[in-house]
Amino acid sequence: xxxxxxxxxxxxxxxxxxxxxxxxxxxxxxxxxxxxxxxxxxxxxxxxxxxxxxxxxxxxxxxxxxxxxxxxxxxxxxxxxxxxxxxxxxxxxxxxxxxxxxxxxxxxxxxxxxxxxxxxxxxxxxxxxxxxxxxxxxxxxxxxxxxxxxxxxxxxxxxxxxxxxxxxxxxxxxxxxxxxxxxxxxxxxxxxxxxxxxxxxxxxxxxxxxxxxxxxxxxxxxxxxxxxxxxxxxxxxxxxxxxxxxxxxxxxxxxxxxxxxxxxxxxxxxxxxxxxxxxxxxxxxxxxxxxxxxxxxxxxxxxxxxxxxxxxxxxxxxxxxxxxxxxxxxxxxxxxxxxxxxxxxxxxxxxxxxxxxxxxxxxxxxxxxxxxxxxxxxxxxxxxxxxxxxxxxxxxxxxxxxx
Numbered sequence: 001x002x003x004x005x006x007x008x009x010x011x012x013x014x015x016x017x018x019x020x021x022x023x024x025x026x027x028x029x030x031x032x033x034x035x036x037x038x039x040x041x042x043x044x045x046x047x048x049x050x051x052x053x054x055x056x057x058x059x060x061x062x063x064x065x066x067x068x069x070x071x072x073x074x075x076x077x078x079x080x081x082x083x084x085x086x087x088x089x090x091x092x093x094x095x096x097x098x099x100x101x102x103x104x105x106x107x108x109x110x111x112x113x114x115x116x117x118x119x120x121x122x123x124x125x126x127x128x129x130x131x132x133x134x135x136x137x138x139x140x141x142x143x144x145x146x147x148x149x150x151x152x153x154x155x156x157x158x159x160x161x162x163x164x165x166x167x168x169x170x171x172x173x174x175x176x177x178x179x180x181x182x183x184x185x186x187x188x189x190x191x192x193x194x195x196x197x198x199x200x201x202x203x204x205x206x207x208x209x210x211x212x213x214x215x216x217x218x219x220x221x222x223x224x225x226x227x228x229x230x231x232x233x234x235x236x237x238x239x240x241x242x243x244x245x246x247x248x249x250x251x252x253x254x255x256x257x258x259x260x261x262x263x264x265x266x267x268x269x270x271x272x273x274x275x276x277x278x279x280x281x282x283x284x285x286x287x288x289x290x291x292x293x294x295x296x297x298x299x300x301x302x303x304x305x306x307x308x309x310x311x312x313x314x315x316x317x318x319x320x321x322x323x324x325x326x327x328x329x330x331x332x333x334x335x336x337x338x339x340x341x342x343x344x345x346x347x348x349x350x351x352x353x354x355x356x357x358x359x360x361x362x363x364x365x366x367x368x369x370x371x372x373x374x375x376x377x378x379x380x381x382x383x384x385x386x387x388x389x390x391x392x393x394x395x396x397x398x399x400x401x402x403x
Contacts, residue, residue, distance in 0.1 A: 049081075049400065050081070052399050052400075053396065053399060053400050053403070056395070056399050056400075057069040057071060057083050057084070057086075060392060061085045061086040064379060064388075064389045064392055065380075066086065066373060066374055066379055067090050067256070067257070067259055067268065068373040069084065069085040069096075069372050069396075070099065070100055070256065070289055071084075071371070071396065072288070072289035072293055072369050073400045074366070074368070077365075080290060080293070082098045086256075087256075088100070090259065094256075097254035099288045099290045100255045101251050101255040102251075102255065102258070102288065102373070103274075103276060103285075103350075103354060104285040104350050104355075105279065105355065106282065106350040106352075107357055108281065108282060108284060108350065109282060109283070110296070110299070111285060112216075112224075112228070112282070113155050113313060113332045113333025113334070114231075114333065115228055116151065116212055116215065117305050117309040117313055117332065118231055118304075118309070119219055120151075120312070121308065124219050125215065125219055127332075128150050128152055129150060130146060130147050131151060131154060131215065132145075132149075134215050134218050134219060135214060135215060135218055139190070141189075141191065144194045148197070149161070150198070151212075153198045154211050154215075155209075155212060155332035156202070156330060156332055157319070158198065158202050159198050159205065159207075160197055160198050160200065160203070161189055161207045161208060162192035162194070162205065163204070164188040164189040164207050165206050171262045171263065173271065177249065178277075179247060179277050180277045180280070181277075182210050182281070185207070185210050185280065186214070189207040202319050202330060204319075206279070206282040207282075209282035210280055210282055212281060213280055214281075216281070224280075225244075225284075226243075228243055229242070232304065235303075236295060236298050236304070237294075238287070238291045238295065239291075240253060240290070240291050241285065241286065241288070241295075243285060244276055246277070247275070252286070256373045257373065258271055258272045258354020259354060259378060260354055260375065260378050261378040264381050264386075265382075268378060271354045279352055289359065289369035292357065293361070293367040293368070296346065297361050297367050299361075300346065300361055312332060313332045313334055314334065314336070314346070315332070316329035316331045316334075316336050317329060317330060335347060335348055335349070335360070337360070341398075341401070341402035343363065344363065345360040345401065346363075347360020349394075351376075354374065354375075355371060355372070355374075356374070356375050356390075357369060357370070358371075358394055358397050360397075368397050368400035370393055370397050370400070376389040376393065
């Protein structure tokens, strides 16, 4: 079946004033690319950008096996162009909803870090204070001591804590309906040996952000999702972004179906209905490409954090290990990725069964997000093919920003 493709300027806002930049760095993600022509989006000229993104989206469906692709590209004045390709449901000619809702996966971490940094700005949390101060007696294990792990270590992935996701069953359909309490996930991680001493190196671990969510709840006395909604989602007007309720397995708004494979090379099956508690404050959010662009743009426009908070968030350490992009660095819930067009992309990216997303913003205000409706590992039978599919999704973001 040939991919169904939609390309349109669906939002054409007048030029807007962004908040004053408080640092010269920008918003990006560790795996996406770069820069976007203002004129092409604002005035409908940009045939080069449109053709390149259109072709890239088609290839992701036709050649790489992703069921559907959604993308949103925004210029520095806030003008947006949306793209879709493929089918919203395998086996049917189902149009992919423009700016449809998807599971955000680890993009959630940038939101979580922003909430913690707001608490830092309010004097309720200190970045270099041990997590033991806020969650006494909780972080203990083989080589693990909460007195040695700081809040900064958690947000920067330098804690040495094992990743609880490595202990989950490999077949996503086995746990799609399982509810996990955050303490369940933490206990899984603390049952493993520490990976290294805190601060010794960088290694991505979802456990860090489960602890960050528990920190928010302890300090505020409120559920994490409520704080995230009150502090980030509602003030920024992210009308298509929400925190799923406990036990909520569907997706509320217009969305393409998400697909997974029970094993590498196995047929894709619908996994849209999924209990996202297995990701919680590390990856539970539901959002859209446009809303992700809006969040990262607002973050670097000074609408989320003050200057001191954003400065801390963008203090990075090398994080290129395991990344296809040399020079990748990680701050507090943010990747900084150098692009081939000479700019940096700040943002994140996310992968949760059924959906993979990548995107971010540049220091001059260009933004792009691409979402696909299966993980790279689900559409590829071999590890090498998986890495290539993953890179192709990232390359489409770079094309959208740099073309």
